[in-house]
Amino acid sequence: MTAENWRIRVVHTTGYRYAAPVVQSYNEARLTPRSDRWQNLVVSRIETTPPTRSFRYTDYWGTEVTSFDLHAPHTELKIVSSSVVETGATVEPVDGASWADLRAPEVVDRYAEYLEWTRYVPRHAELGQLARTMRKGRKPHEAVLAIAELIHDRLTYRRGTTGVHSSAADAWEAREGVCQDYAHLTLAMLRSIGIPARYVSGYLHTNPDGKVNETVRGESHAWIEAWTGGWWGFDPTNDIEIGPRHIWVAIGRDYADVSPLKGTYSGGAATAIEVSVDVTRLA
Amino acid sequence: MERSTTTDTSRRAPRRARDTGPELGGLFDGYLDPRRPHAGAYDEMFGPDASVRQAYRRLHEQLAASQPGDLAARSEALDRALVDQGITFSLSGQERPFPLDLVPRVITAAEWSRLEKGIVQRVRALEMFLADIYGDQQIIRDGVLPRRLITSCEHFHRSAAFVLPPNGVRVHVSGIDVVRDEEGTFRVLEDNLRNPSGVSYVMENRRTMARVFPDLFAKHRVRAVGDYAVHLLRALRAAAAANVADPNVVVLTPGVHNSAYFEHSLLARQMGVELVEGRDLFCRDNVIYLRTTEGERQVDVIYRRIDDDYLDPVQFRPDSVLGVAGVLNAARAGNVVIANAVGNGVGDDKLVYTYLPEILKYYLGEAPLLPNVDTYRCWLPDEQEQVLDRISELVVKPVEGSGGYGIVFGPNSSAKDLMALRKRVRANPRGWIAQPVVQLSTVPTKVGQRLKPRHVDLRPFAVNDGKSVFVLPGGLTRVAIPEGSLIVNSSQGGGSKDTWVLAPRSSTADAELSGQGLAGSSPMDEVAPERGPELTAAQQQQQQQQQQGGEETDARTQR
Numbered sequence: 001m002t003a004e005n006w007r008i009r010v011v012h013t014t015g016y017r018y019a020a021p022v023v024q025s026y027n028e029a030r031l032t033p034r035s036d037r038w039q040n041l042v043v044s045r046i047e048t049t050p051p052t053r054s055f056r057y058t059d060y061w062g063t064e065v066t067s068f069d070l071h072a073p074h075t076e077l078k079i080v081s082s083s084v085v086e087t088g089a090t091v092e093p094v095d096g097a098s099w100a101d102l103r104a105p106e107v108v109d110r111y112a113e114y115l116e117w118t119r120y121v122p123r124h125a126e127l128g129q130l131a132r133t134m135r136k137g138r139k140p141h142e143a144v145l146a147i148a149e150l151i152h153d154r155l156t157y158r159r160g161t162t163g164v165h166s167s168a169a170d171a172w173e174a175r176e177g178v179c180q181d182y183a184h185l186t187l188a189m190l191r192s193i194g195i196p197a198r199y200v201s202g203y204l205h206t207n208p209d210g211k212v213n214e215t216v217r218g219e220s221h222a223w224i225e226a227w228t229g230g231w232w233g234f235d236p237t238n239d240i241e242i243g244p245r246h247i248w249v250a251i252g253r254d255y256a257d258v259s260p261l262k263g264t265y266s267g268g269a270a271t272a273i274e275v276s277v278d279v280t281r282l283a
Numbered sequence: 284m285e286r287s288t289t290t291d292t293s294r295r296a297p298r299r300a301r302d303t304g305p306e307l308g309g310l311f312d313g314y315l316d317p318r319r320p321h322a323g324a325y326d327e328m329f330g331p332d333a334s335v336r337q338a339y340r341r342l343h344e345q346l347a348a349s350q351p352g353d354l355a356a357r358s359e360a361l362d363r364a365l366v367d368q369g370i371t372f373s374l375s376g377q378e379r380p381f382p383l384d385l386v387p388r389v390i391t392a393a394e395w396s397r398l399e400k401g402i403v404q405r406v407r408a409l410e411m412f413l414a415d416i417y418g419d420q421q422i423i424r425d426g427v428l429p430r431r432l433i434t435s436c437e438h439f440h441r442s443a444a445f446v447l448p449p450n451g452v453r454v455h456v457s458g459i460d461v462v463r464d465e466e467g468t469f470r471v472l473e474d475n476l477r478n479p480s481g482v483s484y485v486m487e488n489r490r491t492m493a494r495v496f497p498d499l500f501a502k503h504r505v506r507a508v509g510d511y512a513v514h515l516l517r518a519l520r521a522a523a524a525a526n527v528a529d530p531n532v533v534v535l536t537p538g539v540h541n542s543a544y545f546e547h548s549l550l551a552r553q554m555g556v557e558l559v560e561g562r563d564l565f566c567r568d569n570v571i572y573l574r575t576t577e578g579e580r581q582v583d584v585i586y587r588r589i590d591d592d593y594l595d596p597v598q599f600r601p602d603s604v605l606g607v608a609g610v611l612n613a614a615r616a617g618n619v620v621i622a623n624a625v626g627n628g629v630g631d632d633k634l635v636y637t638y639l640p641e642i643l644k645y646y647l648g649e650a651p652l653l654p655n656v657d658t659y660r661c662w663l664p665d666e667q668e669q670v671l672d673r674i675s676e677l678v679v680k681p682v683e684g685s686g687g688y689g690i691v692f693g694p695n696s697s698a699k700d701l702m703a704l705r706k707r708v709r710a711n712p713r714g715w716i717a718q719p720v721v722q723l724s725t726v727p728t729k730v731g732q733r734l735k736p737r738h739v740d741l742r743p744f745a746v747n748d749g750k751s752v753f754v755l756p757g758g759l760t761r762v763a764i765p766e767g768s769l770i771v772n773s774s775q776g777g778g779s780k781d782t783w784v785l786a787p788r789s790s791t792a793d794a795e796l797s798g799q800g801l802a803g804s805s806p807m808d809e810v811a812p813e814r815g816p817e818l819t820a821a822q823q824q825q826q827q828q829q830q831q832g833g834e835e836t837d838a839r840t841q842r
Binding site for chain 1: 431596597608612616
């Protein structure tokens with residue numbers, strides 16, 4: 001059993017190299033962890049090279065957005081987001097709603113956005129079929145766990161097969177993918193049986209026995225939250241509960257609502273992308 | 284043309300013995316023929332007993348006294364004037380003269396006063412609605428509207444959430460489309476809160492009519508429309524942040540290939556502000572600048588005539604070359620005002636429209652002064668059932684449809700088409716509404732050498748400066764030229780009419796005397812924008828796409 005409540009530092013570095021100098025570059029970063037009853041953000045900052053003046057706002061989903069633009073010609077752009085977060089105890093499933101409760105019109109309306117099909121989470125006959133078989137004999141929160149386990153078992157974790165634009169259907173076709181695909185597939189199955197479900201982006205400390213002051217190569221991560229009388233998270237990629245190792249950043253319907261960096265620029269193609277996530281347990 | 288009219292008359296001659304309605308004489312011969320299509324429609328000049336309604340009494344006297352020859356001469360003069368002024372609309376990329384009928388449409392002071400109050404009420408409520416939807420969404424929390432109604436709307440732009448315009452106005456300009464039903468009651472057909480166009484036709488039609496028919500104006504006290512740009516400029520300047528002493532306003536157009544470019548340039552010229560394209564503007568640290576020959580100049584208010592989807596490639600279509608990257612966050616930061624605001628489409632969604640009575644009651648505690656057209660919502664199971672049962676009597680419209688695309692007239696459709704339509708409605712109930720066929724009111728319109736009843740609608744324009752809502756007296760009356768047609772679209776052979784609002788007898792107000800207006804007024808500032816690179820093929824294509832997808836007058840059908 002790991003100790004509850006970790007204090008973790010995350011340093012997330014993203015770098016772009018351009019084939020020709022870029023002059024007008026407009027960007028939005030969604031890289032800042034939030035505070036809520038599970039997690040407490042101690043400090044956070046985003047720095048860019050070349051330096052920029054940034055503007056912060058909270059978007060529709062409650063995510064902290066940092067926007068910045070660059071005008072002087074540059075052939076490289078580096079964005080470093082550093083934060084210190086106190087994480088919370090292990091999240092337990094919520095056993096608070098029956099299947100009938102989930103069908104109630106006011107529930108369906110309140111969580112409409114988390115029951116809809118999206119480009120990343122499309123309606124899919126086979127996944128729907130499969131989800132209905134998982135429902136039999138289970139309460140909603142048990143079905144969530146069973147579906148996450150099924151996705152975990154049926155999919156092989158592999159980078160490169162799917163890309164940032166792959167949908168749940170693409171990943172199911174390939175039976176391979178990364179955390180984004182595991183999350184989208186789980187969402188597709190949960191929504192098909194009327195369980196409101198949403199996408200969570202964040203970070204994971206990869207070592208369950210992480211030692212204090214030891215820096216590990218972590219990763220950007222994604223998991224899901226389901227509503228079964230209350231929201232609770234689960235990590236289908238690893239088939240584990242959300243616990244002190246998970247740091248959440250943003251919540252949305254799918255990846256498109258939370259993409260960590262987006263923007264436009266004029267100039268040469270981005271030829272090199274450097275990403276690293278250094279995670280250090282501080283306490 | 285001449286020949287076909289003659290043949291027509293001779294063919295009809297033997298039937299004269301039968302009832303062709305009351306004898307009205309001269310140009311109005313056979314006007315109230317009971318066999319005409321939609322004979323139940325409300326005629327704005329004649330009552331059912333052939334008496335002339337008060338609004339049209341003077342006009343009727345003048346017209347009844349004239350001969351068919353006069354009509355032809357006047358009509359020719361009008362056509363010449365239109366060609367001289369170069370008033371055209373573009374249809375499938377082709378410029379054509381925009382037909383203006385020589386008989387004006389007349390609205391009495393009392394009728395207008397009711398209409399105006401109803402429009403002002405609507406604009407006020409829709410402003411509060413949009414502020415709420417892009418803020419705390421109290422109307423949803425209070426259970427007055429289903430959340431799904433908003434979240435499923437294609438034009439609900441989450442990226443516009445919590446953007447607060449300095450003076451609170453989001454609907455700087457609106458076009459509220461109204462029709463008169465069989466009883467003559469004005470009803471709202473739809474709201475246009477995004478980029479309503481057509482006001483240039485209102486002003487140009489008036490200018491032309493005043494030039495060609497000064498005698499008609501001499502006998503009427505018609506309220507002026509020429510000062511529209513004054514009201515628009517006042518509202519745009521009032522929209523700027525409070526700490527800007529002399530706000531710099533620009534008109535942002537998709538470009539010369541857009542069908543409404545004429546209007547964009549007319550409004551910019553009349554307001555004396557720059558007409559710019561996306562490439563003339565840029566954003567730096569959330570401030571918008573105009574590139575000029577004298578360097579950068581900060582822009583405070585953008586009256587944009589570009590759709591949301593093309594406005595900001597950071598937030599919307601990343602491939603857009605028409606917009607200004609970063610402009611939405613500049614507005615969020617309070618450094619620029621986008622008029623009309625981003626995301627207004629959630630207020631003119633055709634399904635949201637059906638909830639207007641609830642919206643008015645919630646925000647204003649008032650009942651609607653202008654009723655809607657009865658509408659069935661296909662996304663409510665019991666109403667959908669009714670639509671599917673009665674589909675052959677109804678007009679079925681796609682909720683997202685602008686430009687009139689996809690509208691199905693049940694009575695004119697084959698059984699096979701209706702079958703296909705039923706399937707589409709069932710597959711996407713949120714996507715469809717249905718309305719009974721409204722027999723739009725008729726106004727005498729020149730057809731050949733006679734005046735005939737033809738169906739009309741009306742788009743009044745409202746300008747909100749944050750303190751009061753100004754409604755331009757009149758608006759754009761569109762008329763369906765083919766006999767019996769309820770389609771007022773210019774691309775379907777529709778035309779327009781000068782719309783006269785009569786001044787109240789007691790008022791000393793602005794009667795239209797010359798129609799001189801503001802045209803050709805002097806720009807406030809002679810600094811020419813420095814143009815960016817020439818248009819690429821892709822840019823031209825987007826400029827044109829805008830007009831297809833957009834809210835352009837000529838691209839809309841009825842109804």
